[in-house]
Amino acid sequence: MNYRAILAGASAIGLSMAATVPAQAQAQGGSTPPQAEPTYSVGEIIVTARRQSERLQDVPSAVTAFSSETLYRNQTQTLGDLQAYVPNLSLHVGDASNAVIYLRGIGQIDSISFNDPGVGVYLDDVYLGRVQGSFLEVVDPQQIEVLRGPQGTLYGRNTIGGAVKFTSEKPSATPEGYIEGAIGSYDERRLRARLSGPLGSDQLLGSIAVASSSRDGYTTNLNDGRSDGDKALIAGRATLLYQPTDNFSANLTIDASQNHPDRSRTPHRETPIYSVNTGAMRPVIADPYTVDVTYNDLERLDTSGISLTLAYDSGPFTFKSISAYREMEYRTHLDLDASPDQSFGIYDFEKQDQTSQELQILYHGDRLSAVGGLFYFHENDSTFGGAVAPDFFLDLGFILPFPLESAGLRLSDNKSIAAYGQVDYDLTDRASLTVGLRYTHETKSTDDRGEFFLPATAPTAEDMERLFGQGLGYGASGYQAEESWDSVTPRIALNYKVSDDMLAYASAAQGFKSGGFNGRITTSAQSFNPETLWSYEVGLKSDLYDGRARLNLAAFFQDYTDLQLSRFAADPITGDFTSVFDNAGGAEFYGLEAELSVQMSETLRFDGNLAYLHSEYTEYIDGGVDISDQRKLVNAPEWSGRAGLTWDLPLGGLGDLALSGGAGYRSKTYLTVSSSETLAQDAYWLVDASILFTPQDANWTVLLSGKNLGDEAYMEHGFDLSASPGVQMGYYGAPGTVTLDVRYRF
DSSP: OOHHHHHHHHHHHHHHHHHHHHHHHHHTTSSOOOOOOOOOOOOOOEEOTTSSOEEGGGOSSOEEEEEHHHHHHTTOOBGGGGGGGSTTEEEEEOTTSBEEEEETTEEOOOOSTTSOOSEEEEETTEEOOSSBTOSOBOOSEEEEEEEESOBOSSSSSOBSSEEEEEEEOOOOSSOEEEEEEEEETTTEEEEEEEEEEEEEETTEEEEEEEEEEEEOOSEEETTTSOEESOEEEEEEEEEEEEEEETTEEEEEEEEEEEEOOSSOOOOEEOSOEEOTTTSSEEOOOSSTTEEOOSOOOOEEEEEEEEEEEEEEEETTEEEEEEEEEEEEEEEEEEESSOSTTOOOEEEEEEEEEEEEEEEEEEEEOSSEEEEEEEEEEEEEEEEEEEEEOHHHHHHTTTTOSSOOEEEEEEEEEEEEEEEEEEEEEESSSSEEEEEEEEEEEEEEEEEEEEEEEOTTTOOSHHHHHHHTTTTOSEEEEEEEEEEEEEEEEEEEEEEEEEETTEEEEEEEEEEEEOOEEOTTOOSSOOEEOOEEEEEEEEEEEEEETTTTEEEEEEEEEEEEEEEEEEEEEEOTTTOOEEEEEEEEEEEEEEEEEEEEEEEOSSSEEEEEEEEEEEEEEEEOEETTEEOGGGOOOTTOOSEEEEEEEEEEEEOGGGEEEEEEEEEEEEOOEEOSTTOOSTTEEOOEEEEEEEEEEEETTOSEEEEEEEESTTOOOOEEEEEEETTTTSEEEEEEOOOOEEEEEEEEEO
16 A cells, blocks of 8 residues: 555645635635634744844844744654755765755765864754764754854854754653654654653752664665665653752753664665676666665764753843763774675774863843853864775785775864854844854864784774784874964844834854864875855845744855865875865855745645755866866755645544645755766655644644655765776665654653
């Protein structure tokens, strides 16, 4: 039985019925008597984008926010599910369980630890330093906010492209909780639960949330007949909130997660590759969800953290301290010859810990408000990685007369200190001026070492990890390097209240991301420069028709200098696989964004967004030649957007039914720095729908939802290894899925 077709058809029928309701009511009985003004509206959204609770419509910048109820209705399971709902957002999981996040064309595609993300992820105001562990499961959320443009004058770590803020649910003053279970396609199983309330007194509140999620992989491996890229996640969060007085609070949060699937996620072979074993070309497999590989037997990601937030209110001043410590460990085997030849397997074993401390002072006066802060961040990272590729090296016998396996150890120490401040001053009753400034000092040091091993001595990556540095390897190399950068980044904005329901603003802000060293190179310190970005934005936020419609518009121009690019190539001397991490001279972006919500009646609502993005390199020097006209920016589709309808249908004494459906669109998107046409994803649509049933006077709900109901096969990530070992590979997004979710609240 085609459940996706049934679900899509039911939702489409419901939505089409809803669309005809106003017309039918108007047609009955000719003229109608005068009626009272409708009281329904699109509702208010409260955000903390500027470190204070305020209406979304009063924030003079581009922000999209999602409440916990909206996240549940949309079945937002990971950050990647937000992509279609935010203008100019590209967000998916990468090749190494990393979060690949781009806003307005700004981001970072590489998964390795020597570079910083272009868009920051914050968990309860704590910056997550590594992209591994940043592709968050949406467990126990209060709200998620996506901020577009540079964030530096209000936030702990300077993020050049924007920020994704995940705020978890705070403990409640009365006992409450829920338990939720779900089953779905690919043998999906989910279980979530939360318990919250006072702990002996009204001054001490606590909550605990746990989640378990598992499913088979979307891809089948012909080599062993098993699914590839499965999921086996367990996560939890515990919070204590102590409020001895009305003006002081202490919030302690501990969280942990582990994902230990049976298999790593293997990219699909998009081009033929020469087979060492057969002496012939291995062709492309037609089905994008079928692979034929061997080195996919390891995937482990563990994260944990503890944070303490202290807040004290004293009249117009608020003092806040955010202290945090986090750890992450990641281990994977990745097959990058995309064949069963065992000719090019990559392994990556990483451990990271970070300590951060932020001190803030906030002031709220009649005409002036201000935020000031000091920030400290210290990160240690140990990455052991390399290639298990005996057949590949043996095939290059004219270079090496015997097979070797490579191993490299990179020890990184990163520090960042910063001072920031922002002042908002009301020039008149309607006009205000915002001025902000940030000073950042960052230091990065690295200790990189490399060796080669004979397969007889160290046949596995784990063997090389155990024997590394004991004198059993060959060709030992290494270097130590350290460099520091200073940056002063300003922000200025003029805001004008056109009316009580309309805000216009114009702003200019500079973003900064520090440089570093190419961690895949162990013979010399190949450094790259910091990135800088000037972003100019004008916008309009408006509530229309007595709050029944909301239209937010933004237009922007971004001037990007020294953007950091990661790619793979062949060594010009040996022809061997090599990594290149360097700076393109510059790029420009400009675009338009629109977000529209309309409460068409008490039961019918429309939500949509549309984004246009023009992006181009202004300078890209490669080998002394400017190739800017031959390259396209990564994850920067020209057009993207989504449109959706929700119909709330009362069923009398039975309860309420909510039917939702929508479609998201993305135009052609280049997925690699090489601008490979093979790995460019053509335009596509993704259709989703859901049916939510809430019984009358009951505490439980049933949600039947479907994603990618058209079963579109689309690439969201790519590896261009055409230079060496001679193959291009693509990672495909999830095929069509259906999930049945039941939640009981108490």
